[in-house]
Amino acid sequence: xxLISPQFLLFAAVVLAVYYLLARxxxxxxxxxxxxxxxxxxxxKYALVLLAVTTLNFYIGKKAASRAWFSLGVGINLASFASxxxxxxxxxxxxxxxxxxxxxxxxxxxxSFYILQAVSYxxxxxxxxxxxADDLVDFALYLTYFPKLLSGPIExxxxxxxxxxxxxxxxxxxxxxxVGLILVGLIRKIVIADRLVSFLxxxxxSDPAAFSSLEKLIWLLVFTFGLYNDFAGYTSIVRGLSAxxxxxxxxxxxxxxxxxxxxxxxxxxxISLSFWLRDYIFFPARRWLMQRRWPRLLATVxxxxxxxxxxxxxxxxxxxxxxxxxxxxxxxxxxQLFKTRRPxxxxxxxxxxxxxxxxxxxxxxxxxxxxxxxxxxxxxxLFDFTAQVSSAIPFVDLFAAAALTLWFDWQESRHATDAxxxxxxxxxxxxxxxxxxxxxxxxxxxxxxxxxxxxxxF
Numbered sequence: 110x111x112l113i114s115p116q117f118l119l120f121a122a123v124v125l126a127v128y129y130l131l132a133r134x135x136x137x138x139x140x141x142x143x144x145x146x147x148x149x150x151x152x153x154k155y156a157l158v159l160l161a162v163t164t165l166n167f168y169i170g171k172k173a174a175s176r177a178w179f180s181l182g183v184g185i186n187l188a189s190f191a192s193x194x195x196x197x198x199x200x201x202x203x204x205x206x207x208x209x210x211x212x213x214x215x216x217x218x219x220x221s222f223y224i225l226q227a228v229s230y231x232x233x234x235x236x237x238x239x240x241x242a243d244d245l246v247d248f249a250l251y252l253t254y255f256p257k258l259l260s261g262p263i264e265x266x267x268x269x270x271x272x273x274x275x276x277x278x279x280x281x282x283x284x285x286x287x288v289g290l291i292l293v294g295l296i297r298k299i300v301i302a303d304r305l306v307s308f309l310x311x312x313x314x315s316d317p318a319a320f321s322s323l324e325k326l327i328w329l330l331v332f333t334f335g336l337y338n339d340f341a342g343y344t345s346i347v348r349g350l351s352a353x354x355x356x357x358x359x360x361x362x363x364x365x366x367x368x369x370x371x372x373x374x375x376x377x378x379x380i381s382l383s384f385w386l387r388d389y390i391f392f393p394a395r396r397w398l399m400q401r402r403w404p405r406l407l408a409t410v411x412x413x414x415x416x417x418x419x420x421x422x423x424x425x426x427x428x429x430x431x432x433x434x435x436x437x438x439x440x441x442x443x444x445q446l447f448k449t450r451r452p453x454x455x456x457x458x459x460x461x462x463x464x465x466x467x468x469x470x471x472x473x474x475x476x477x478x479x480x481x482x483x484x485x486x487x488x489x490x491l492f493d494f495t496a497q498v499s500s501a502i503p504f505v506d507l508f509a510a511a512a513l514t515l516w517f518d519w520q521e522s523r524h525a526t527d528a529x530x531x532x533x534x535x536x537x538x539x540x541x542x543x544x545x546x547x548x549x550x551x552x553x554x555x556x557x558x559x560x561x562x563x564x565x566x567f
Contacts, residue, residue: 110150112259112346113298113559120147125353133276137246140354144255148219155217162186163249166227170234170241170248179235183228190224191422193217198426218565219259221423223252225385230266232389239267247273254356256347260340260564262359262381269356277355282531285538289530290349292545293517297342299552301510303560305335308503315479317487321495325487327502332477333470334510336563337365340379343562345527360527364518365469369453369461371440374469382420391416409445414438424476429484433475440468 110116124143128136148156169182196204197216230251233239242248251269279287313320313328320328344361351358359381368374375383394412414435421434453461471488478484520529530538 110147111559112343112562113295121350128354129279136277137250137273140255141246141250141253144250144253144258147255148253148258151218155219158217158220159223159253162189162224162227163252166230166252167242167245167248170231173231173234173241174237176235179231182231186224186228186231190221193220194422194426199428200426222261222263223258225263225382225423226252226266229263229385229389233266239270242266242270254351256351256354257358260343260347260562262344262347262361263385264359264381272356279353279355283352283355286528286531287349287352289538289542290345290352290528292349292542292549293527293530294342294345294347294349295549296513296545297338297345297517298562299342299559300548301513302335302339302342304506304552305331305503305510306339306560308501308506309335310501314474314477314487315483317478317483317490320490321497322491322493323496323498324502325491327498327504327507329470329474329487329491330511331503331507333473334507334514336473336477337362338510338514339560339563343564348527362527364522366466366515366518367462367522368465368469369458371437371444371465371468374465375437375441378469382423386416386420390419410442413441413445417441428481429475429478432481432484433472436472436475440472 110120120143124139128139131139145156145159148159165185166182169178169185172178173182193216195201197214201215230239230242230248234241242251247270250273251264251266257264309328309331310320313325314332317325341362348358348360361380363377363380365374365377368377391412394415395408398408398411415438417434417438418431419434420437421431424430424434471491474487475481475484478487521527523529524532526532530541533541
């Protein structure tokens with residue numbers, strides 16, 4: 110069942126209708142049942158894996174204050190994660206005699222997201238930042254809650270479990286906020302991301318030598334804006350949907366193209382993953398090195414490199430994606446070594462934003478390429494200065510997509526919320542919702558082809 114489909118719309122409507130008729134405890138049971146039903150429509154085998162992960166972590170969590178039980182639980186989770194990542198990646202055929210298509214299916218959809226939540230739960234219980242869950246239904250819902258099951262956000266246990274224990278009420282304002290977030294997400298996904306992806310040549314990141322340098326630059330921008338709006342659109346949709354249930358999900362983006370440094374970028378891009386890596390890898394690694402009095406240079410270099418390599422591996426056990434992570438680790442190291450305490454001028458700040466956008470966009474080549482060799486050919490080919498341009502280049506669409514993306518981000522920055530429309534006057538909000546619905550009708554016609562969300566593949 111796809112998130113953007115008539116079947117999911119009917120499913121969500123039924124779940125909501127019954128949900129509002131139930132008491133809080135029964136609401137959680139109903140949401141858990143609905144979440145498993147949703148997952149079973151994708152694969153009953155994946156649902157069994159999720160059930161096993163849930164049961165294991167619930168019972169180990171009760172003893173996670175003990176270092177031995179904590180280490181055992183984290184070890185099982187991370188070993189399972191690493192094994193499935195390796196088997197489903199390019200090295201899978203060397204490990205199991207199965208075709209790549211079959212190996213890829215061994216990694217359950219959403220596994221990379223809910224396994225990190227399981228690890229953070231055990232870590233927080235061990236560090237006494239949260240209590241071990243007493244209610245199996247609530248804990249299971251923490252891992253299984255269907256709006257965030259497939260692609261996050263990656264939630265922390267203390268706040269999410271606390272929300273599940275509290276009474277939930279959805280008033281007119283919360284309803285408008287939820288519907289508005291869904292509409293913004295649909296525009297980002299369908300009007301911007303899917304439209305851009307429809308133009309992207311299938312071979313551009315596997316056979317970049319077939320394209321001129323100008324074409325490669327344009328297609329890279331198409332991919333960048335498409336990827337951002339695809340994932341930001343997904344996050345907005347599920348945050349809006351969850352708001353209709355009275356459950357707040359974490360934001361995942363905060364105007365990343367406005368970042369003035371690489372460290373600032375990672376507080377704006379895939380925030381729930383970035384902060385998870387920061388809190389459970391970067392800070393512990395740096396603290397461990399400093400406590401053992403390692404040289405300051407190594408304590409500066411190793412934590413960001415390890416953190417970003419972990420980010421690369423989380424996205425896929427591919428050499429090109431690992432290189433993407435390593436490059437970002439290198440950027441963070443260089444930024445830390447050469448940072449200045451002097452506040453930059455306005456002109457320098459604007460230039461910094463442009464530099465960060467350029468660096469992160471160029472580095473996305475390694476994220477998108479089919480191999481490390483293809484990524485290298487693509488990157489070097491940008492500087493051969495060949496300017497032949499195919500008639501299929503969507504100049505108007507790219508300009509419109511960039512303008513609409515930056516307008517959304519400017520509104521979010523100006524009003525300090527992704528629900529920026531709630532700061533508008535009621536009449537402006539009504540007109541905005543009407544315009545969004547008109548765009549949905551326009552782009553979701555009979556010939557519409559809604560592309561699977563990119564991060565559903567992780």
